[in-house]
Amino acid sequence: MSGASGHYEKRLSDLDGLYLDDAAHKALLSEKGDVVVYEVGDFRPSAVAGDMIFGLTRMVPGLVGEEFFLTRGHIHANADRPEVYYGQKGHGLMQLESPEGETRIVEIAPQTVCYVPPFWIHRSVNTGSEELVMMFAYPADSGQDYGIIERSGGMRHRVMRNGQNGWRLVDNAAYKP
């Protein structure tokens, strides 16, 4: 059982341009400093088709203006590859967007399983007040394409705070299908 372990973290500055309220993002950066907002650790036995990669995502809770902390989001480079997420700790959601621009939301709490179907863009959002931790597994030859979201001006919807403990979807005005 050979294979490699990977780890990366994203800081607040890495999410520049993702948020509706750019001024709030700048203000948060100068207030908090360039803190880690999420980190991903994985085990990659191989990159061979048919093998699997699995690991853990940890996301800090927080808001940029009224918008929750989120991951950059991606589609798989081999776009027909799926992914399974499994909630461990905290509360959040998976924002899924189909090739036709349909949004689906899967709320994630401990012991929630979320299946990301082939071809769907996906992004995790921490809508809770504590760390959101999820396990994931996906085919070893999936790859990640982050450019798809940049090219379309972001995902179709934004996930905003709604009252004290809720969330709501808001159209992303910058989105171009």
Add this chain to the structure above:
Amino acid sequence: MSGASGHYEKRLSDLDGLYLDDAAHKALLSEKGDVVVYEVGDFRPSAVAGDMIFGLTRMVPGLVGEEFFLTRGHIHANADRPEVYYGQKGHGLMQLESPEGETRIVEIAPQTVCYVPPFWIHRSVNTGSEELVMMFAYPADSGQDYGIIERSGGMRHRVMRNGQNGWRLVDNAAYKP
């Protein structure tokens, strides 16, 4: 998100011939009746190469003579396909056997992740006193070949009770490489 849900259960009589102590198996059957010893539920979005199947295994605790309740065990029909197990409840182990006949044991408790590498035969054993529950995920085109174990007279080792709470490996005399 279409796809099929599957479910099957195995009863004590389905495990006839797997245990060292055949008389104990027969005695247990007449004492307890043909009870369910494990069940598997899964979600199969598709059987397409590159997709994933995931689900839950529940195993009853128990002994046949001094040998723990276990699953039949298999190698994947597409033998280069791996699997990831994730302990939810109870205590047990994954018995792994390589193509060269090497045995490896991964003990499983809640939040233990077990990666089954391509080409390894695998079987779950409930070494605890309560239900053993595990999540699993594997490539959708893996398939299962149960014959490999029958053809070699079982797996190389048996997992037997050792004292009150332990286990030990014993050579399976019927094993022919």
